[in-house]
Amino acid sequence: MPDPAIEIESLEVVRGGNQVVRSISLAIEAGTITGLLGPSGCGKTTLMRSIVGAQITAAGRVKVLGREAGSRELRPLVGYVTQAPSVYGDLTVQENLEYFGRVVGAPGARATETIGTVGLSDYTDRLVASLSGGERARVSLASALLNRPRILILDEPTVGLDPVLRAELWRDFRELADGGVTLLVSSHVMDEAGECDDLLLMREGRLLRQCAPDELRRETGQQDLGRAFLKVIEMAGRS
Ligand SMILES: Nc1ncnc2c1ncn2[C@@H]1O[C@H](COP(=O)(O)OP(=O)(O)OP(=O)(O)O)[C@@H](O)[C@H]1O
Ligand SMILES: [Mg+2]
Numbered sequence: 001m002p003d004p005a006i007e008i009e010s011l012e013v014v015r016g017g018n019q020v021v022r023s024i025s026l027a028i029e030a031g032t033i034t035g036l037l038g039p040s041g042c043g044k045t046t047l048m049r050s051i052v053g054a055q056i057t058a059a060g061r062v063k064v065l066g067r068e069a070g071s072r073e074l075r076p077l078v079g080y081v082t083q084a085p086s087v088y089g090d091l092t093v094q095e096n097l098e099y100f101g102r103v104v105g106a107p108g109a110r111a112t113e114t115i116g117t118v119g120l121s122d123y124t125d126r127l128v129a130s131l132s133g134g135e136r137a138r139v140s141l142a143s144a145l146l147n148r149p150r151i152l153i154l155d156e157p158t159v160g161l162d163p164v165l166r167a168e169l170w171r172d173f174r175e176l177a178d179g180g181v182t183l184l185v186s187s188h189v190m191d192e193a194g195e196c197d198d199l200l201l202m203r204e205g206r207l208l209r210q211c212a213p214d215e216l217r218r219e220t221g222q223q224d225l226g227r228a229f230l231k232v233i234e235m236a237g238r239s
Helices: 044-052 072-077 093-104 110-117 133-145 163-178 190-195 213-220 225-238
Strands: 006-015 018-028 033-037 059-064 078-081 151-154 182-187 198-203 206-211
Touching (some): 006 044, 018 059, 033 163, 033 190, 044 078, 072 078, 133 151, 163 182, 198 225, 206 225, 213 225
Parallel strands (some): 078 151, 151 182
């Protein structure tokens, strides 16, 4: 892989006295979408926090665009959308993006431009509290796009969305990847795994497998990615 966008070596994380990330090593290629999958509590958010430099780690190295995770130069290059909505309900879409734009030092016109990118131009003056869950998810996504990051870390961005909205968001993700952005997207929903170029399958703090969806299907003999994942868990249990 030519200079991976994200490179992790033997990462260990301890939270509340428990080891929640166990010796994870991986590399993520630039301009791709990687799905981070695994049951609740397996360490997806913790791994993402380690990549954005918001997590104290116990051992190992995390490099993003060749630099130490969390380093100052990376700040404008990495966008992070957390699992909990981080936009303000009592501000309009435009006001939210202007506010976050000022925080990250984006040029003034960027708010309007970014609202267009996520297809919310008809909603600029609506209070975020009055938006549907899916529309609000797009405002969160827009806020992470304001400084045109090269790396985008999205923690369960499609949770609670209907299939139509999910499909629209995945189209947005693909467009961003085609433009060279590297996306890491966590999800519980295995049918979304098929939209990714590469998959990280986690369980109990460990990375069970990193591979493309088709490779996973071939290897397990399961067409359905949900079943394929279960098969990987079963095989890991045996070895
Ligand atoms: N602040 C904390 N203190 C102690 N333990 C924590 C803390 N935050 C998370 N954990 C534990 O770390 C483990 C991994 O949590 P994490 O949030 O990374 O999981 P996750 O895969 O993102 O789960 P979900 O799919 O539910 O979001 C869990 O066992 C969780 O209980
Ligand atoms: Mg999580």
